[in-house]
Amino acid sequence: MQKSDVKALPSMPLQSPTYPRGPYRFSQRQYMIIHYKTDPAAIREALPEPLVPDGDTVAVQWLDLPDGEGFGAYSAAAQVIPCTFNGEKCNFISQMYVDNSPPLAGGREIWGYPMKYGQAKLGVNGDTLTGTLHYATQSVANGTMVYKHDAFRKDHSAEIESLARTQVTLKMIPDIDGTPAIAQLVAINFTDVVIHGAWTGRARLELIPSVNCPLADLPVHHVVGGNHMVTDMTLPYGRVIHDYLAK
């Protein structure tokens, strides 16, 4: 392969790039988000400076992604810490687990999504919206929420606002000698968001301590409630808001 073709590749490997170029459109992207109060000192420890904590409520969310352009069908679970950057409200994505190579590699390499391989599942079992997460064969999280209890609510402005909030990730990519080549805070905003349905309701969450999937490092003190949403959206490229290597 000629050098000019190498420079046009979106990703490794040369013979079948793991992910194509973005942006990436998601259809029927389903969320269950469980908000809970945790230990403020643990939040402070998990948040990279100069991000500042915004309250003591964090979230664990499950995502079912049946139709992700360039990525396919997969599931994810994530931990989200509300914070501010220069006074702007944002959500720091501190941990994320997926069961599919292209979003895992592309998520880390493009935006710095903190993704590892884990088996998340979001589904309806009887009367219960249920999220599970297994990492290295062990169960590490169980979330449950009531199913569409406020089915006739028309006002989705809170959901629209929450999906519009800037996401922030800490992108770390080493150089070939192991020193950091990239150390940045990256900001991402979804575009073209459509809400097909949105519900709130009672929820419960259990997080089990596991060293390589440490969701339980932000312990559940009190569950605030759950959000269930079905959406379409576009994941565009991001922007660098802070560069730790800049002199």
Add this chain to the structure above:
Amino acid sequence: MTPDQILKLPSMPAASPSYPMGPYRFINREFMIVTYETDPELLRMAVPEPLVPNADSHVLYEWIRMPDSSGFGDYTESGIVIPCTYNGEPVNYTAQMYLDDEPPISGGREIWGFPKKYAFPKLETCSDTLTGTLHYAGQMVAMGTMGYKHQVAPGGVEAQAKGMTRTSVNLKIIPDVDGSQKICQLVAYNLTDITVKGVWISPARLHLVPHVNAPVADLPVKKIIGGKHFISDLTLPHGRVLFDYLKEA
């Protein structure tokens, strides 16, 4: 978390880095390598310039069982290696790799540019046959077989250990946050502290199934040269940049 702590992180996520700082030590790493001849034109397409593929059009199809890998754990890998030259020096270019463990996938891609994807390779002894299989997205895409310890390889463990010091090369591509290339390099590394515990050769066969996202069959098998089986301890250190496409091309 302070900027100093952040700059000391070996990898993402900050909450539990996928991989620690290297180098990485592997114990009882077991290889099955089936060498075959393929189409020279297709081989040329699979190799990034300025690397030059070997004149014999040989390809190495590998399975590697790694039961004890520092920082990474217990996993299995399968993929394609193409003997090449770089400025006349013989090197091994890794073209495709499939494995079942996230830290070596992320670390492999992010540190050295190993072209790794998540899949389910397996290397096992099934009655009289050393057997490698690879499943990608639910489908079998490769099966290799060789006889079990039929004959010690010529030169024995010393010759094998020497052969394993050959420079390996990867094409490392990491995008920037806007999708453009941030890193596009040929990187090189050399294994160190190699102990070979046994090395055997035997006849072998290889079956590759066409698959778009695991295109092992894009380098079709024209003729099997032979199979090699060996077990070793080794260290995978950090590497060096051989060629920088963003500066030199």
